[in-house]
Amino acid sequence: MTATRKLVLSTPADILAAVPYLIGFHPADSLVVIGFAGRALRLSTRWDLPSRPGDLDRLVPLLRRERVTTAVMVGYGPGRLVTPPVGEAVRRLARAGIGLAEALRADGGRYWSYACADPACCPADGTPYDPEFSHVAAEAVVHGLVALPDRGSLRRSLEPSGGADMREATRRVGADLRARLAGTGTPTDGCAAAFVADGLARVRAAIERYASGGRLDDDEAARLGFDLAVIRIRDEAWALLDDRDAHSILWRDLTRRLEPRCVAPAASLLAAAAWRAGDCALASMALERALAADPGYSMAILLRQALTHLLPPDALRDHMPTPEDIDIEMGPPNSGWLTPLCALLGEEPSALAG
DSSP states (O other): OTTTSSSOOHHHHHHHHHHHHHSSOOOEOOOOOOOEEETTTEEEEEEEESTTTTTGGGGHHHHHHOOOOOEEEEEESSSSHHHHHHHHHHHHHHHHHHHHEEEEEETTTEESSSOOOOOTSSTTOOOOOOTOHHHHHHHHTTTTOOOBBBHHHHHTTTTTTHHHHHHHHHHHHHHHHHHHHHTSSSHHHHHHHHHHHHHHHHHHHHHHOOOOOOOOOOHHHHHHHHHTTSSHHHHHHHHTTSSSTTHHHHHHHHHHSSOOOGGHHHHHHHHHHHHTTTTTHHHHHHHHHHHHHTTOHHHHHHHHHHHHTTTTTTTHHHHHOOOOHHHHHHOOOOGGGHHHHHHTTTOGGGGGGG
């Protein structure tokens, strides 16, 4: 966690209170592994249970890559579900020389420690705990961390919410864009340059508005949704990602509000922002939305591959180009940049000339 987000975990109950805030929701039928380098948190990762053969093959390489020296693991569910994968994970860590601070099983408001055989502190029928009424949970909330009730709640937090008003705004903005492009004749490089410049300005203005607590109205949201069809504009939003919450708030809002045909870029940007913040669960679900809208969307496919291979956000973040780098790489705007937008508007570029 960062210097402004510190949680001190000193007991099994503290660990169990912290886990939902580290992964974004209260887990069930899951194995969670938390890795530390010294006292600093390096990662939190989760596997579905029951585990399948080979599921844990990437555990040790992941921990080594992140320079993890000590791990904590928590299995959620009945013993028959949790004990085998916890045992396998413990053996893998021991062979790799990675320390194990604690291994717990939690189920039905009670926990058991695999690392403690003393019935005085770890009774056979488990130790009761309540993660909702914990100083760790209170501190996590103060630091702005969120733990939804379950994975389903996280999925529902991305469900479409635009409704009839947003559909009408999309129709209205789309009609205006079609008329503007048709009025220029066959789109020219100059037309593309003007469109991109306006789109880049709208991306930056939207980020600042959300950073100040504002929100786009339906027409503004629809217009930005169309803007993002142009790769140079989308890449501007990608390159501008930083540690501010405004990016996740903005792109989550647009992921929920935009019409399905417009949602892939915004959902992919939400995934990138969530992955950067270490929220792989949200990133994964945002990618589901993106790929449901456009199964071939390249940014979503790239990010899905990164998540599948458990790559750390630094693997991409440290190599992201600046907006100036993108300008050099892509060169001056040309009319071909507008082709995805024209397709989204339901017309081919040549047909827009009338």
